[in-house]
Amino acid sequence: MLLPIKWAKEYVDINDDIMNICDKVTLTGSHVESIIKLGDNIDNIVVGKIIDIYRHENSNKLWITKVDLGNEIVQIVTAAQNLKQFDYVPVAKVNSTLSDNTKIKEAKLAGEISQGMFCSYKELGYPDSVIPKEYKDGVLRIIDENTVLGTDIREVLDLDDTVVEFEITPNRPDCLSIVGMAREIAASFDKKLNPINVKNLKEIENKSLLNITIHSDDCKRYSASIVKDVTIKESARKVQNYLLNSGIRPVNNIVDLTNFLMLELGQPLHAFDLDKLEGNISIRNAFEGEKVVTLDDVERTLSSEDMLICDDVKPIAIAGVMGLKNSEIDENTKNIFIESAFFTKKTIKSTSKRLGLKSEASIRYEKGLTSEHTMNVLARFLCLLEKNVKCKIDSIFDVNKEETTSKLIEFDTNLVKRLLGVEIKNSDIITYLDLLEIKTEVKGDVIICTIPYFRTDLVIQEDIVEEIGRLYGFCNLNPTPILAPNTIGRKSKKRILEDKIKNILLNLRLYEITTYSFIGGSIIKKSKMNTQNTVKILNPLGEEFSIMRKSLIPNIIEVLSKNLNYKNEDLLVYELGNTFHTVENYEVPLEKKRLVIGSYGKYDFYYIKDVIINLFNVLNIKNIEFIKNNCIDYFHPGVCADILANGEKVGEIGQISYDVCKNFSIKKNIFVCEIDIEKIRDKVSLIKIYEPIIKYPAVKRDLAIIVDKDIDSGRIEKIFKNNSNNLLKNIELFDIYTGNQINKGKKSMAYKLTFQSKEKTLVDEDINSLIDNMLFDLKEQLGAYLRF
Template identity: 30%
Template sequence: MQFSEAWLRNLVNPALDTPQLAHALTMAGLEVEALAPAAPPFNAVVVAEILSAEKHPDADRLRVCQVDVGEVAPVTIVCGAPNAAAGLKVPCARPGATLPGIEIKVARVRGVESFGMLCSTRELGLEGAADGLMVLPADAPVGEDFRAWLNLDDTLITLKLTPNRADCLSLQGVAREVGAITGAEVRLPQIQETPARIHDTVPLHVSAADACPLYLGRVVRGIDAQAPTPRWMAERLERSGIRPLLAPVDITNYVLLELGQPMHAFALSRLNGGIEVRLARAGETLELLNGQTAELAPDMLVIADAGGPVALAGIMGGQPSSVERATVDVFLEAAFFAPAAIAGRARRLGLSTDSSHRFERGVDYGATRQAMERATQLLLDICGGQPGPVTEAAAALPQRESIVLRLARLKRVAGIELDADQVMRGFGALGMQVERQGDSLVVTPPSFRFDLAIEEDLIEEALRLFGYDNIPAQPPAAPSRMLPQDETMLADDVLRQMLVGLDYQEVITYSFVDPAWETALNADARPLPLANPIASQLSAMRTTLWGGLIETLRHNLNRQQERVRIFELGRVYASQVEQPMKLGGLAYGDVQPEQWGATARRVDFFDLKGDLERLFGHALDSRRGAHPALHPGQCAELWAGGRAIGWIGALHPRLVQAFDLPAVPMLFELDSQALARRALPRHAALSRFPLVRRDLAFVLDIHTPAGELLTALREAASSQVRSIEVFDDYRGKGMGETQKSLAIRVVMQDTERTLTDREAEDAVQKLIDAALRQCNASLRA
């Protein structure tokens, strides 16, 4: 929002210069984005009147002018402007003046001495037409300092407001803030109720009461729409970025800037019957003031008469009912439209208007009638006319609930103790109703503050008024104590370091993925779609880490990286509630980098499984399974603690071809929580008694996993059994085509005594029985 500093100081004038005022506003949360002078620097320019303009004797395009500059006698000035004529009042730069890029001196022009220069807007660095002299109003005082007369020693302040501070989209709102921050007196315009002089009204009906809880209208007859807009009003409008057009329109724009209430003036003669505020109907269109024909959607709020829409509510008026220079009777409108009813509609039509900008954020519904009276008062003062009564259609307006601010919580959150009376005065200056109840303040927000709803909002307000830069910087008082660390939990950072130590590199990929990835990796996957994706290929939430890992592999292969070992620790999104943390990894290429000391070999299933066993610190329980993304013959389900924790295997040949990979990568994905919990090491004394080793060779079905046999043996082992490990897997001569032989090493030891042969045989027999019973395995002859 841009406005004139002079206008603001007319409402509140703190003892601060311009930079200090800008700093105070910024520190209060109203960031001053820019400070710019209203006009470039120049001096010695006065208001002058051309008394005569005669053709130069030696130049066709020059005129010799006699100019009254407020001195005893007129001065002679040679001028080349095509509009130089007697009777005009124009700015005149006197000898010695310094203009932007020009220094004025007494000069002889084609034999005629010239004592100054008559100026255009371009020569003064001002905006406006530059094809001739800048023509001033007839009442401009001759001899007056031009810069002072136009108040050009002004500064344009631009605020970069956050969306929650719609109350500061007006000079009244900014003045209120400055008064609360600095303690300066705020002098708002005195608005009196204008009595009706005629009885004319326009019938009002609001069909969409939820979207328009309040609508006011007033007829004013007999105005002079061609009346000139006062210079002070035009100046304030221009310095706020609004070009003056026609007095009735300028007045509504002025009220918008002054009070923050968008208004609209209809040409009464162009309205057909009464006014209805309703939602648009199918197929309706409206020609807007900017010439655009808007195709109205059913959720767009319109102001309509008997013939159809005449304005797009809260956004822009319609061209057919607009005020023109010949307009005599007008219908003034002021309303409160619910923000949800306006938000987004203007953008849909490619529009951005001052009205929609304010209504989308919330307009003060408690000051709508005040704005109507202010506009009426200005209209009568400038254009004349006879006002009718204010008609009103009202429904349920928003209610502001009281908020309790605990002073103890204010101190705890702020980190400093604020004086309760000072906080109350500040809240009162911002228009809030405040009551002290014990150690709390009960605060009722005003109708223009839509951003105040909870206790934290009031804490922010108290700190804003105190000044963020006034809060002392205090060193942290946290004691330097070591935090407890659970040794049974494996931290994510430690897990990452372990994987890096195994020659893996961490990657971080998007949680947003291409849905085609997910269905390719698992046809049963139901990835959550994004309502507003950042790109078409990132329109769903991932259900597995593999898609990102494979895409990273492709990226590296395209850059001639033939050996890739990567991992990612991140969440997957099975549903809006179920979002587990997973550890995924991919290995591709040779087991070791190219070297002379080892034969090159592609990474395989067992290499990847070995890496995972190093993470777990023990052999993994892997069971045969089937995953749609993995090779049917090189795929296993990982188990721990009696539950499935993930998958490991080679990428399915179908996907190798689909992803256009030259070779097969190995993948794993498991629940990271399965790695998080670890058993603490326990002290045990070394036994002084000898070990007893027995080697058992079991014959079992070729499809029975070794892990299944080991699990059965370990569950049946007695307390003297220290370890059970596989040390040979034989298939071939002496074995059936569907059989294999697994050699198991069983180590037994007792810490109290030497095991007897009988005890060792009994322990071994339990293992043999368990193998037969659970795995249909028999001892090899």
Template identity: 30%
Template sequence: MKAPVSWIRDHVELPEALTVDELTAKLTMLGLKLEALVTPADAITGPLVVGKVLSIEKEPQKNGKVINWCAVDVGAQLNAVHGTEADGVGIVCGAHNFAEGDLVVVCLPGAVLPGNFEISARKTYGHLSTGMICSSRELGLGEDHDGIIVLPRDAGEPGDDAFEVLDMNDTVIEFEINPDRAYALSLRGIAREAGIGFGVAFHDPAQRDVPAGNDQGYPVVVDDTTGCPVFVARSVSGFDPSAPTPDWMVKRLTGAGMRPISLGVDITNYVMLELGQPIHGYDRATLQGPIRVRRASEGEQITTLDGNKRTLSGEDLLITDDSGPIGIAGTMGGETTELSETTTDVVIEAAHFDAVSIFRTERRHKLPSEASKRFERGVDPELPAAAADRVVELMVELGGATADPGVTVVGQAPGRRTVTADTDLAARVTGMEISAETAVKNLELVGCDVTVDGNRLTATVPSWRPDMSDPFDLVEEIARIVGYDNVPSVLPPAPAGRGLPLAQKLRRRVGLVLAGAGWTETISYPFLGDADWNDLGLPTDDERRRTITMANPLNAEAPQLATTLLPGVLRSLGLNVGRGNADAALFETGLVFLPTGREKAPILGVDRRPTEEEWSAIEKAVPHQPQHLALALTGQRERSGWWGEGRQGSWADAIGAVREVADALGVDIEVSAAALAPWHPGRCAEICSGDVVLGHAGELHPKVCKAFGVPARSAAAEIDLDLLLSLARATTPSPSFGSYPVAKEDVALVVDASVPSAAVEAALREGAGELLESVRLFDVFTGEQVGEGKKSLAFALRFRAGDRTLKEGESTAAREAAVARAAEQFGAVQR
């Protein structure tokens, strides 16, 4: 909401010395947050003065355009500095809406207009033009560029400061208005808040004597009293449609962000901004029969003022006459009855419409308007009569109209709500010392009628505050006037520390292990779309494509909740590579959302706690949300340098990172070959712990690498972290160190290339017996020496007894037993 300061001062007796900064600071503390401050004069530097047109010479050009060569008096002092013509300066002007003797706004050389447009004396159309005669748009005062500004004859003398004449020093305050404070979408509401903040008198522009309804007014029938509880219609005759909108009204409309159109329309917009009540005017000559308020028939059509034909829903509230729809209630009028340059008799509509109905209509037709913005938030239902009377007053005063005696009033505003609360509730909630007297006084300041009975107060809420419905709304009103900056800063007593829960300790352990191993954590949005599934190369029947689609997504191209973290971490990897970080290892932990296939959650009110049955139904509808861990890496895992060659990262690093995490949690895992997108066939591993499948790791498919913009042979892993944590031990045993010598035995076994090394390692462990301390694969070899389809796996075996030194031959016997077991299971042959 944009509000010129001068307009605010019209309705509240603010101190003359009050600065704009002091005003905005106080209103912000009351809940009307400052969004911007704009003073039109600040966008212009240099001389901007009143000029008087002395002469005009029309000069046709070869291109068909006619320019005016003007002599303009800008005051004796400036004439002497810039003058090129007798008694004035010479200026070329292309506009034709002015005449000799008119007062205009002149920008002289040295000035800079909005948009950093510098003014200088320059040769054009065969003349030296010294300055510019300005239009509203060139000064940043509006969008009108069809003609220059012509000032009233009594606006001033040549050479006077045009900033003062145009009131360009009037600051416009733009407020960010919360949805529950519709009353502040008006100068009436903002001025009332200013009066409260500074304790000064507020003059309510809606407090006026209005004529009572009678049977002489334009006929109105309301079929849907729920959608339209109040409808007021007034009429004027003999309105002059050619009468110009006065400059003061144009300035205020423009300052408030609205474009002046015509006097009739401008008056309705002005009153809406002033009071907060949207108004609509009809050309009475185009109305056919009584005005009727009803719901639309399904498929009914209307052409609105923006020229679009709209097909209506049966839930839309309409304004109609005998010809059919003439407006969408509270949203936009129809073009058949709009005010035009021939309108002399006007029917004025000031009605109250149901907020929910207007909100749904606006969203359904994607038709936001200044009217709907107010109605959907809740307009004062007692305003229509005063607003209609104000429009009539201005049309009579500015447009030469005559007010018709007929006044139509259909329905009445609903009764005001009452709210009861303890007198000390505000003090208990805020921690401030707020007496019962202060509570009552502050509620009365915002417009409540308050009665007190013992330690209970009952507040009758003002009609313009539909948001005040429970005791804590009263607390908010009391507290904001006392001042939130007065809330004491008191630290609550800290309970005895119990440390982190086990689950949190384990999750932190995962992050610390990966960070210590050189991985960098990233965070991604949990929203995906069909493009992500296609980039991962997932088949159409892949379970990960079965997702939950959001009704109101942040991004229309990513409306689904993630069932995998891989797209996010791979896109982060691609961004790193694209920005020059070619060696990257990233990880992410986060929730994924797996649909349960159960019933939808019930939609409950907020007036009570859900029952056990309702709570159970809500929990059943919540999707399963396990926590996953995803990793991705590319480039060198070990950097090259003076110390030697580096090492390129590979699928083994992705599996190794999962192993490190599992080891830190005390979980034993097994790795076996698998085939699953987005990994490369034959280079994908399934990671298990016993019979539990934890996830997968390996080298990414080349097409996936290309889709995400990462180099070929990049690797990734994803595991169900919740599953892994459920298998974790609270504490992992400290490593033990034997005091007796270790016996070292190495063995190289030739097996089929399809046999996993992990399976061979498991066979060696099983056959070696209890003397085996460790087994480590240190070499893999393929070539002619071992034969086609074969590979050689070299393992380092370490044997030790915890209570003695091994005897000669014990380690050899254990090694041979291990080799025998591998030969039995896989046909391994020792090299």
């Protein structure tokens, strides 16, 4: 928020040094971002009047002028094409300095002496964004003929002012105005605001038969006025100065006045050319796909969530964001329709973000305004309009769908001592609140506070205490140690398990990643997951952050894709994060912790499977199984399985399908496993039980089994375990072969089996007996046989 100090001083009588003002306001909670001293670089530039102008006889691009500077007349040769006799202009005299530190000297142009130069907005230091269109390539002309010749241009253009940039927090939309910040300055110096003149609206006799109808729930109040017989011209110099110093480009007297009021009081206004409107006014939601052309000459496609201001024939404005080209004020405008409305911030924020169209008006609507403000600002507009423009106020309109009552907060004064740690007298409390325009009624230890309509942030007693603390001065509070018993923080069981999982995976050399909990519908569709029953964000930062994830798999696929693009040849990563799920008849989503592991390169399906087995073994999760499933859309058919623990499905593992990989521009095989941590919590045992190291040696045997192609490893491993008499300590699948030496429809699966007994050294007879039983059951149950 840019605050020209000269403008602020119109509402509060204060003559303090600018640094003192900034220090005081900062201590009451309004943070100063920067202090900009205008016109610091320019020097010896004054107002002059062109008393004669004629073409240079040796150049058709140059003009020779005689300029009255008040105490002298000088000759200036110029190439500017927008000048005429009797114009008042900024003149950089000989030995003057421009904003870019250029020094002006007497020069000879095409044989003629030039004793200075005329200045454009840019040469006086104005940025391109605020320079009026008609002055983009020409000299600035001063329309106020009462200006004294020879006056320093800094005084005329208010370039002797200082602009303070404040950081306005989201809870203080009232401070997005000159008056709002002047109120903060006044309160900081124990002063009150000067009264602001407004038009008495009761004096206006309605002459128009125009009707205004609200069809949208997002428009709570629509106030307006018709003004006739206006003349479109440049605004008064003072108005232009304040707009320019606040970062707003002047357009014409009507548009400038709407912007002036928006900056002054914080309520956006919009002016329409009445003669371009047809019939009555209505406020409705746009039709899906409806197209309009905004004031910046851009055609925009709307959605049904956007709101439009319309006449009987056509839309004339996107509510709260920007007017349309078909109703703009131009040099031929004679009659105007002025809008002052209250739209809900959610709708304006959504429209502004989706269209990529942010304006000063939309910024204020997004922060949140109040319906009580619309008529006040309209009355101020009409007051200033009558003062600056000859016109006739024809009619006033006000359609209000929202009942408003004064907000009361009963405030216990004992709360001040408890929260701030100091005793503040009731009389001082009332004084502080009065400075903030909060009316009070004392009833013993309770003060009933009537909150002004513009302070939407004051809701509870503690808010009142904060206001008192701001004006008392937080810097005046003495630090007091917190007296409380010592406590020792302990990790919850959930946190202990999650930390344990991370440590195990770290020891298994997996890299941890952290991704956003918000994702977009596009990445879900690319992952071939459905978007049904997803938790949607009401006010997302953008489409890519519009949904709260219900699986970690899309995120990790995207991470794998990016790392492949970075030419990382092999990768094994994991994320332990929250997923969010809708629950019927429950307002907030259910959060579930999940673990996802992703890999490519040398880390294949079986590598991830071994990681899971190792993880579960350390967590003492028993009876781990990998059972082939029908494969969800995002997994490759035949290379996927359910993960079971004690017979319950706790996750899934598989190779991501080629279609999904293509959607992410992935040309390698990638593998993913996702585990529901909530389902394994009660299966985990973190109690360490001592077991002596087995003193007898382990025996290893390799077996190659030929089976049908559709039989998965899990079924074979189950038969191995069932016939091992608890002597089988490890099963490792180290090879799968489907070449010419194997019959069609068959495959060879090679396993390394590790046997070990706690009671004796195993001999061949012990092992052979177990293997014979295994081979028998393999043949009986799966039709499998030993490969020689």
